[in-house]
Amino acid sequence: MPRLTLSMIVKNEEKYIKDCLESVKDIADEIIIIDTGSTDDTIKIAESYGAKVYNFEWVNDFSAARNFALGKSTGEWILYLDADERMDANSIHELKRIIGTSQRVGYYCTVKSIDREESRDNSMSYVRLFANSPEIKFVGKVHEQIVPSLTYCDYTLSRSSILIHHIGYNVSVEDKQKKAARNLPLLLEEYSANKDAYYAFQLAQTYNVLGDDENASMYFKIASESAKLDRQYRAQCYASLALIAHKNFKAPDAEKYIAYSLKVDDKQPFSFLLASKISHRKGELNLAEDKCKRAYVLNQALLVKGLDVVLCVLLDPEEVIYYGLILALQTKNNANYHFYQKELFALYQSRDETNGTNNYEPVQKIFSNSAFSKQEVDAITGLINKNNLNFFLFMLGNNPYKQQVILIVDKLRVNFPDSLEVRKLDARLLEEFGKIDEAIEILESVVKENQTDPAVFFYLISYYLKLGKEDKIKPMVLLLEKYFSHIPDVMTRVRMLKRKLLMLTTVPL
Template sequence: MDKNNYGLTLLTLSMIIKNEEKYLERCLSSAKEITDEIVIVDTGSTDNSKQIAQSFGAKTFDYKWCNDFSAARNFALEKSTGDWILYLDADEEINQHSIPEIQKIKNTKQTKAFNCKIRNVNEFTGRESLMTYPRLFPNIKSLAFQGKVHEQILTSLKSNNIKIENSNIEIIHYGYNLSKEDFKKKAERNLKLLLDEYACNKSPYVEFQIGQTYNILENGEQAAKYFQLAVKDKNLERDYLSTAHRVLSHYYLEKMNMDEAANHIEKSIQYDDRQPVSFLHRARLNSLTNQKEKCFSDIEKVMNVIYNLRETTDEYLQIITISEEEVFCEAIKYSLMFDETEKFKFYFSEYEKRCSNLTLRFIPDFIDIIKSIAEKKKIPTEISGCKLEERHLEIFVLLIKKLNVNYEIYFSVFENWFNKSFLFNKEYGMLLLAKGELELAEEKLSTAQLLNDNDPSVYFFLLSVFISKNQIDKAKKHIEKIGFKFSSNNRLLSKINMIKEKLFHT
């Protein structure tokens, strides 16, 4: 590496942007102490992005967008003159605790790349994800990004025999901190680029990324298709193989194919046993197949993995984290499902101790509602409940059923918070059916079916409503619909055929 007149190596912050005025100032401010040169390639901004960049002394270059993120990144590399390259997105910032480590690396003479820890913030789902990826590397002209979207430098570093070391440099990424609608719009843009690339490059990495994108777009069939293709190549990164098998497990669970769901989650954990979401999913599968001990064992594994992640410095491509609050909710839920009173008391007590000091607004509401139901009292009117999530509702419903309390005084309140929830409409419909309030039961169950048409239990409860109302023709049409919808579900076929036999021969 060449050095300047003062004997120090120089670092270039290399970026591509388009209409990033919302984030850009925060990003550049976070890096100003360690950058000697800022190179920003603008692919068509119509806002004040370039002016903000220039106020930080950045060299800005216009680039005609050609639907290829790597092409734009490589143009930025061509314009970069520093000895080191640090690349960021505008919706990222450097954790200020990482500045001394970057300073130390840039002032040494070495031809190495460094993995940085990227923390993806998502306030909408409440889950963060962690990943490591080389973001700091020597400015060697033979290095180039690859991939029209989800562009990578890793392959080029490896082909150039550049050693990659781990670091504790943390980059905070806000690009996933989007509403569901905005996240889908971003995925739709990426999908077109990925499919264009796949037409020329049928690699397992691109298949994986297409599967991920279809999964975001909630197109389960297409996601499963591309994940099945990706996992055929066992040389794909283990993290990607693990994720693909986990999503396939979710897919088969929705189809009520428990054997395939179990098979894929086992493969997922075999490829990567550091993913708390994998153990959480397996706990759910074990609960559905009435394997109590395995279910609670997986909950404990989730907790252990979470605690170990706080200390680890291992390399990983991506780990989806889970909050303690979410894990304790799952533990409380399974305690109620399996009628484990002592476990319920223990986990709820731990929830109070460990979660009460968190800043999540719904925690006090959740605790107070649980206590109200346990004491068979009305929910206090001052509880807003607006931030409660469906996992909390699931616990409320289980506790109401366990204690056999008057559900009406609680569901009338829940309706204000969860009226668009599948779970609320399903559970309320079931309770109304049991009470014989058939009109309202049909309304709630029909709403539940619209919200989630993959749950066979809703179809069967609706069938019970029609039979109870002596609407036999409607019931016959409905059982035909069930048979068509779940024709590939061998577990349900015998039940469907038995009901058909009774309906069509009465």
């Protein structure tokens, strides 16, 4: 009898399956592949690794396919993976140790979902390795689970340090939404039949990917209120609710939910970073700085020591470092400023020992507000990414060498065409050079596309005043009242603005 069976269900996975099978070829004694209708080279690749491939007619039920695979698996132990997952090479030794025993146990493994698009790596614990038995069955049409069956059959559930890398979410927003849209009907059907908090959580996550804040919030609230759901899931629900509120400028809700999240679980780096940004928007800079530092320290500890958690959202250190630098500059905290500079240099060195120092040198020019050559303009532009964009815009906005700044901003307009902050800085620079009409043109295009930042509207009103375009002021004030009536601070500014306009203009408000 084989010791370990790798059990998989696949469809059109030629892009991913080779690396998956390569990662376990020296440990899996049997590979069972259930194909649900591939039209590419998936089967051919699988068979090249000695896999036994069986066809299965798709019935809109992931558990049905998984259970069919279990029925074909003869190993004493079952490891189940998806084609877009890879076993970490350092986990093979522990995997060998576990399958060398004979016991009714299911082992939690850490599945780390890499997402460079969002600069967030989600790590979650799932039972992916368990002793084989004909009694064991998966449940759930989608986001299928094995734990209920293992528990019912009196299996012991234990933790392992086995790490599985999941790269399927390291795709564009559009591809994530296609996958979410595919899963949504199955999830709704499953939740209709089984009002389980886990499925409420998965529904919330799915609606979140689809950009449906209303339904995402509804299901996050349902899941967060369930005492049966693991506290780390509940903390993530509250953090997600806080993020939605923060995105929509609902400050009281954002503060309430992030406080709940940290109360339920105070070991989540993402929650502390979000708490920092909520405080930052309120102008509570010292509090924001403290929470940012906490987020960074927690995140580094998890990256270095590893994870022993059910759910954790890991941060890209670069994002936190650059955000910490902005806060340190705003609070004039030299200690933190030098701390983050040191961490940044170490980060660049760790990622590229050869060019780490060379990459850091252009950044030092930015730190010192110095002039830079054309070559350095290119080097700086090449270093800017979505993790550090706001920091560079912050520094460039204060750099006295405006002609050089314009060269960089022109490149950033090409590299980050959808960035609101880049266009705002571009408008500010044009204003400084007396090109207010061009600045207005940029911000008017922003208002047509994006109504999420009240600052754009206030900038436009100030530009209209400078050029005496009084007829354009009232429509902009009305838009502020239309889109931001739910934000007390903005409405306070609007009332003050109206009083000033009554004194300065003939605009009927």
